[in-house]
Amino acid sequence: MEWFQRIGLREKVLLTVVVTCIICASASLGVGVYFKNREFREGLVSKAQTIHSRIHVASQYVAKQGGLANMVDFYKKKYKSSDELTEEDKRIIIQQVPIYAAMRIGAVDSEKEMYSFRVFSNEPRNKDNQATPEEMKIFNRFSGDTNLDEIVHDSGRYVTVYRPVRIKEKSGCLTCHGDPLTSPWGNGKDILGQKMENWEDGKLHGVFAITSDVKMIAAENQDAGKISATTYMSGFITVGAFFALTMAYFIVRSPLETLKNVTINLENSKALLMQASEQIGEASTDLASSSKQQSISLNDTATSVKEMSSMIESNSMNAQEAANASIRSKTKADSGKAVVKKMIDSMKVIDQSNQDIVEQINQSNNELKSIIQVISEIENKTKVINEIVFQTKLLSFNASVEASRAGEHGKGFAVVAEEIGNLAQMSGKASLEISTMLEESMEKVDRIIEKTKANVDSLVLSGNEKIENGVMTAKECGDVLEEIFRNVSNVTKIASAIETAGAEQAEGISEINKALDELHQVTQKNSHTGLETASAAEKLASESRALNIIVSELSQTIYGDKKKS
Incomplete structure (x- = not known):
């Protein structure tokens, strides 16, 4: 610090003001970036929770309509086995399944709204929905705690909100997954010809996962021409530092002249x-x-x-x-x-x-x-x-x-x-x-x-x-x-x-x-x-x-x- 000792008081004061402004600006920017990032991630979680709620409401609505039971009665009278069902018949039946309606609503416009929707299970009928080892950890957490309704996982790049899908008798889930003895065809299979698993009410069937790509969404916002709060804050801090430096120069000039005169008077005391x-x-x-x-x-x-x-x-x-x-x-x-x-x-x-x-x-x-x-x-x-x-x-x-x-x-x-x-x-x-x-x-x-x-x-x-x-x-x-x-x-x-x-x-x-x-x-x-x-x-x-x-x-x-x- 020898160079600091060699400079005058005026330069020291101005340098102190500059360093203080830089430190305050850095701290302000750091705090702003931290809270902006946290608020951004909380917004992604809130968005995913809203989508989950929308999915849940839709599935409940479909279940309350009772369309699946009507379809079972209708096709049971029309055909003698599931082998006689046409693809159009299967499409009409599956549209009355609450879980299918939930999956459709979760997946629709997911790319447009910049999120991905996935369903995974340990015993899926569709092998594409087989849970990975990492997903099984989430599945087991829901399975071990029946009171756990949601898990939020933030890996840095991705923010994922998980919610469990449990078998509910009042929603008609046991119509397809219940006791094989209740099979509409009398062969242990459901209306679509799938083997009935004899599951009970409340069993964890699968997990809905809504994942947001933090980097992609941030880049999308930047491409849209949105100026971040950090940029505004940097500009204001720079202007404030310039005015602080100017004011400091004019404030210390007069006291420094007084101190010089005092030094001369002290020399005379010899x-x-x-x-x-x-x-x-x-x-x-x-x-x-x-x-x-x-x-x-x-x-x-x-x-x-x-x-x-x-x-x-x-x-x-x-x-x-x-x-x-x-x-x-x-x-x-x-x-x-x-x-x-x-x-x-x-x-x-x-x-x-x-x-x-x-x-x-x-x-x-x-x-x-x-x-x-x-x-x-x-x-x-x-x-x-x-x-x-x-x-x-x-x-x-x-x-x-x-x-x-x-x-x-x-x-x-x-x-x-x-x-x-x-x-x-x-x-x-x-x-x-x-x-x-x-x-x-x-x-x-x-x-x-x-x-x-x-x-x-x-x-x-x-x-x-x-x-x-x-x-x-x-x-x-x-x-x-x-x-x-x-x-x-x-x-x-x-x-x-x-x-x-x-x-x-x-x-x-x-x-x-x-x-x-x-x-x-x-x-x-x-x-x-x-x-x-x-x-x-x-x-x-x-x-x-x-x-x-x-x-x-x-x-x-x-x-x-x-x-x-």
């Missing part, structure tokens, strides 16, 4: 950079003079620092001792922290144990409640059974009395009374079993209570042990903290010694302060001068870098890699 350089030189001279005075003051400061060195050494030793004591205190403090943490963990375990006890008690209470509820329900059932037993016995007694009164006629009733007595006996037995269940339930309740008591006692005992451990841990914590207190006392004494040494250092510090006053004045002046120098240097560097970058980029953008004249 004078400002020279001025800043002179200011930096003067500031540097002042800074050198101040530095000399600062050096003298620093010599005086060094003398005072030497006098302080011995006192600082003493303080250093005391500080070291204090540091050692502090380290020991920290170690003990860490031990105390660990012990305290241990005590906290023990308390947490105790708390968890208490929660376990509460949870166990709640669970036991819930179990007791459920058992009590079961016992209550059983008791209610027992009352009902006892009531039934009482009523049953009373009924049995009354029945026996009535049977005795009836004498011979009451024997049957006596049997009923006996059965009722048996029922009462069974009810009593059930009542006994229920009583047994109550006893078992009570025993279960007792076991649950004992188990709960044992669990609670165990948890309480465990909790007491953990509490004792917590008390011991707390005692250890107190001992450690006592040791820490003694170490802190030692640190306090050492700190007092450090304080005494600090008083001795005060005199030396006073001398240092005097020297520092002089040093401060000189340093302040140096600081001020340094700030001015730094500020000027920063401005100079910043403006220089920014100016170089801006001028370089701007010049390259406007003129490219070419040098300005």
Whole structure:
């Protein structure tokens, strides 16, 4: 892309407009061609579907006329066999066949309307209609799916719409293809002398195929002098690109002149950079003079620092001792922290144990409640059974009395009374079993209570042990903290010694302060001068870098890699 860097901004803008127009035009043409081709193919499919519909309507119309049945009756009476039929007779008969009418309508004017019509089958009477291997794939798809009414196949060059032809009894198809026993001649052949296949209603007999040659139809349209939408679109895009390029030229011309003037002004800013350089030189001279005075003051400061060195050494030793004591205190403090943490963990375990006890008690209470509820329900059932037993016995007694009164006629009733007595006996037995269940339930309740008591006692005992451990841990914590207190006392004494040494250092510090006053004045002046120098240097560097970058980029953008004249 070196050539692109060498051209100017105006040429770059115009080139960008041209490339953009070309890309947009190519995309528009591509999209237009795609959708035009798709619309064209969809039109071919729609046309084929219309022809199929026309064929279907015609065949249905012929079937509804019932002409085939009339022809069969007529020629059956006229002749004794199909051998006596003349070619004219066969032509008249076949015109009444719905499938023949459909085939005729499909084939008529097919070349004029630029499509081909074909019928194929796996068992055709006319061998010309025998399905090819590729056509058998379509046939098998229709055969395997009775709900499939149409297949559209687009191979690129050809667009084909297939529709199935199925045997329909109501259309009279079984007159020729049905049970041979229904033969009009009584020889298993239809009215035309063809062998009847014994097919059933709904069987797939064949497939109608309407094929359109995409290339031929497109060429025909072109020969007819039709200008495609793609041609119109190309013309409009070309004109639009020309106007866009012209407008871009006039739009960028004025801004480019402005940018050239800005570049010239930037060149003039070099004078400002020279001025800043002179200011930096003067500031540097002042800074050198101040530095000399600062050096003298620093010599005086060094003398005072030497006098302080011995006192600082003493303080250093005391500080070291204090540091050692502090380290020991920290170690003990860490031990105390660990012990305290241990005590906290023990308390947490105790708390968890208490929660376990509460949870166990709640669970036991819930179990007791459920058992009590079961016992209550059983008791209610027992009352009902006892009531039934009482009523049953009373009924049995009354029945026996009535049977005795009836004498011979009451024997049957006596049997009923006996059965009722048996029922009462069974009810009593059930009542006994229920009583047994109550006893078992009570025993279960007792076991649950004992188990709960044992669990609670165990948890309480465990909790007491953990509490004792917590008390011991707390005692250890107190001992450690006592040791820490003694170490802190030692640190306090050492700190007092450090304080005494600090008083001795005060005199030396006073001398240092005097020297520092002089040093401060000189340093302040140096600081001020340094700030001015730094500020000027920063401005100079910043403006220089920014100016170089801006001028370089701007010049390259406007003129490219070419040098300005």
